[in-house]
Amino acid sequence: MSANPTLSLAVVGAGPVGLTLALHAARALPQARVTVFDARPAEKDVSGDPRTLALSLGSVQLLQRVGAWNADAAQRILEVHVSQQPPSLPAMLGGWLGEPEVRIRAIDEAVPMLGAVMSYGAIVAPLQAAWMAAAQAEPGRLGTRFGTPVTAIKPMASGVEVDAGIAERFDLAVVAEGGVFSDQVRKAVSHDYHQTAWVGTATLASARPGVAYERFTRQGPAALLPLKDGRAGLVWCVNSDDDPVAELSDIQRLAVLNTVFHPEVGPLAALSPLKRFPLGLNAERSLTEGRTVRIGNAAQTLHPVAGQGLNLGLRDAFELVRALSRSSDLDAVLRRLEWKRGPDRWAMIAATDFLARSFTWQLPGAGAARGLGMAALQALRPVKSALARQMMFGSR
Incomplete structure (x- = not known):
């Protein structure tokens, strides 16, 4: 009752x-x-x-609970791969640390998926x-x-x-x-990041099913969210005060994106027309x-x-x-x-x-510090697991 x-x-x-x-x-x-x-x-x-949306595992479970989960339309996220464009300090230390990256995998967290990607519709x-x-x-x-x-x-x-x-x-x-x-x-807490998100869909030539990629660049983060049939939802964040994307053709945008993501992603074969949205808190x-x-x-x-x-x-x-x-x-x-x-x-x-603010900082070494943080997070498995749980379920 x-x-x-x-x-x-x-x-x-x-x-x-x-x-x-x-x-x-x-x-x-x-x-x-x-x-x-x-x-x-x-x-x-x-x-x-x-419009492409990423759902955490907790959100998937809630949609299942209310009887409105469409599993056939969802692409499960089995792994999240976060990396940073060189140069960064860990990669420059003689190469022995390699390029900084964080990999969070569903199998390591003993869950069927970290979340899922679906269209808004x-x-x-x-x-x-x-x-x-x-x-x-x-x-x-x-x-x-x-x-x-x-x-x-x-x-x-x-x-x-x-x-x-x-x-x-x-x-x-x-x-x-x-x-x-x-x-x-x-609202009471507000900040314009002076960043623009360019949003659309990319087709990957050799996609790994279920892997979401996020790449930290000097302009801002870029992400590929896995979809069906070798496609991925694209979110590409850049400086809106000096937007490097606005004047490019679709072919030029595809060429630039093929220099942005981690080599593991492989070549992007095609790109849909992109829409842009100002970003802020x-x-x-x-x-x-x-x-x-x-x-x-x-x-x-x-x-x-x-x-x-x-x-x-x-x-x-x-x-x-x-x-x-x-x-x-x-x-x-x-x-x-x-x-x-x-x-x-x-x-x-x-x-x-x-x-978001860290991408606007002009401080020397900001990118290097972010790279060191990523390398440390990858090495500290309990901390990485705690972060994964936070992303899946929030604070409980």
Whole structure:
């Protein structure tokens, strides 16, 4: 029996985080009323959205738990290989240390995968289908308000008023509608990294299935996320103040990328047209304000250097529902949520911010120091394993 039998919950945003929260709440809070709002029309087909997202193992398990995991559309991540472009100090010390690199493997952590890579559409479409089926089965308890944007969320005594053409009262509103950094109103913690992410798909001539590559360069990180059929999702971060990619043709971009990644990757045979996105940090100091909670990109938008933005949002959703299932004191639940999520949120925010800023430092030896850190991490297996667990499951 739910600890919140009369709870009325509004979920604003039907992306991966919002829909996962709604489905989890519908199951874990069987007497609560849950309504999902989104400006997108319900009939709009989202399955073809090609944006590439990386899911940690913990996120995969959560999608499995809510019955919306599409294993056939996922490429498992079996290994993560992180390296740095020369020159770096470990590689220059007579070559005996070799080029600095870190390899994290699922087999070493005794897990079936470190995570998975999927398109945005392949994640959201099953979530939306599962939600629509649940709402159809329980129309009096589970509601859908698609096609009309929420224009206001107003605090009320012991609740909130959500206005999406018609004002409705709820005990709690969860905003999971974040958008990208360039479109967001600046939050309490904000920093423009003056970096641009060029995003698309690459075809590898000799891909190792299930291996994700990240390469630290002087401009910023570049990553290849494994997809089906020898393809990989590309995220290529460069200095936006003097963008070396913008004026290049697709053929020239492919030629440059073939000089960027570790030799193990092999040649990139083809490259899709690339889209660019400005990068920055934009985070709320608190997840809660009265009876409104912000999760996912609505709470924190991170640099993609660690690929943890979506995973952090899904953990926000899971912990909120778990807290709601254990107590009927809603204000105490929200206080506990801040305490529970704080270490995981701020550790991830600090780590990604530090790495992102490190690419802008003009300090002599910054790259060498990063290379030494990577070499040490590879050598210290317990530390590397702890990092792997943090990336898979967050702080528990």
